[in-house]
Amino acid sequence: MSQTKPAYKRILLKLSGEALMGDDQFGINRDTIVRMVDEIAEVTRLGVEVAVVIGGGNIFRGVAGGSVGMDRATADYMGMLATVMNALALGDTMNKAGLTARVMSAIGIEQVVEPYVRPKALQYLEEGKVVIFAAGTGNPFFTTDTAAALRGAEIGAEMVLKATKVDGVYTADPKKDPSATRYSKITFNDAMTQNLGIMDAAAFALCRDQKLPIKVFSIFKHGALKRVVMGEDEGTLVHV
Ligand SMILES: Nc1ncnc2c1ncn2[C@@H]1O[C@H](COP(=O)(O)OP(=O)(O)O)[C@@H](O)[C@H]1O
Ligand SMILES: O=c1ccn([C@@H]2O[C@H](COP(=O)(O)OP(=O)(O)O)[C@@H](O)[C@H]2O)c(=O)[nH]1
Structure with a gap:
């Protein structure tokens, strides 16, 4: 029988x-962002505190410029x-959907969004607001x-949920190797020694050292976020 209370508080x-x-081909697809926000709203209604880190690959990827x-x-x-830009779009969509979102940036850009200040972020989360962390770590050469x-560890999240284009961690990149099979769970050390490209080694190492588990699941699968939050079998668990 599935449980009725979420498995995580934050x-x-x-x-x-x-x-x-x-x-x-690029940019922000309106229907996609609205659907993601609906799914996030659903888990906040369960009483889960949600912080979001948003990527930027739809607009610009540093390695592409470098190359x-x-x-x-x-x-x-x-x-x-x-x-x-993605964080502003996401926050705006959340506010229109009835959530209260706050965007915080790791690089100073005060006229546009407030700076990341850890105690302020914690306060927002306790107040039930969704905090969107923009500008990554604020440092080049990171993702x-x-x-x-990093933010997951800082705010004391119980889990990092990586919502991505694939539905979990595979034995090899499933986009390149159709015979790859999905792990239901894998240790950080195994994921790192096998060089599984789903996440970079810095992210894996930080989560491993902080004993912060990661769940990798599909962003395109309707209801997957809620299933993860409810502790149901979904995606791949990366653990110590
Ligand atoms: N072992 C693996 N298991 C799953 N996905 C993998 C693996 N190796 C590489 N990938 C690729 O990693 C991609 C997700 O990582 P990434 O590009 O960092 O996504 P995001 O855009 O979410 O940051 C997937 O689209 C997949 O093609
Ligand atoms: O701490 C960070 C986070 C991101 N980036 C840059 O921002 C880009 C977009 O982030 P990412 O590729 O992680 O986005 P996603 O894959 O989620 O779309 C990266 O390629 C980097 O160039 C960076 O330099 N430092």
Whole structure:
């Protein structure tokens, strides 16, 4: 019998930037963002405190800029600014859907969004507001997955939920190897030694050291977020 109470009090949800594109080639697909917000609203109604780290790959990816000759750190700052745009769009959609969202940025951009201040973020969460962390870690050469691990640890989240384009961690990249099979759970050390490309090593290492489990699941599967929050069998658990 499935339980009726959520399994977690506070979660850190990492939303892929690329998934915001929906079926479009780039940018933010309206129906996709509205649907994601509906699913987040559903779990907040269960009393779960939700913090979000949003990616930026739908708008800009630092490695892409770097690969065409742009200075990598400059390209990464552009990537961080892309996450700010996504965070503003997500926050606006949440506010229109009746949630109260607060966007906090890791890089100073005060006229646009408030800066990340940890005690303030904790206060918002306790008040039932959804906090959206923008600009990743604020540092080049990192990813928003690492930002999710970092903020998740900082706010005392019980789990990092990585909502992405695939429905879990596979033995190999399922987009390249159709014979790859999905793990229902895997340890951090196994994921790292097998170089599974679903998340970068910095994010895995931080979560491992902080004993912060990660759930990888599909952003496209309706109801998957709620199922994860309810502790049901969904996606892949990465654990110590
Ligand atoms: N072992 C693996 N299991 C699952 N996905 C993998 C694996 N290796 C690579 N991937 C790829 O990782 C992608 C998700 O990671 P990433 O591009 O960082 O997503 P996001 O846009 O959510 O940050 C998937 O689309 C998948 O193709
Ligand atoms: O702490 C961070 C987070 C992000 N980025 C840059 O922002 C881009 C977008 O983030 P990411 O690729 O993680 O987004 P997603 O894969 O979720 O769309 C990255 O490629 C980096 O260039 C960065 O430099 N530092």
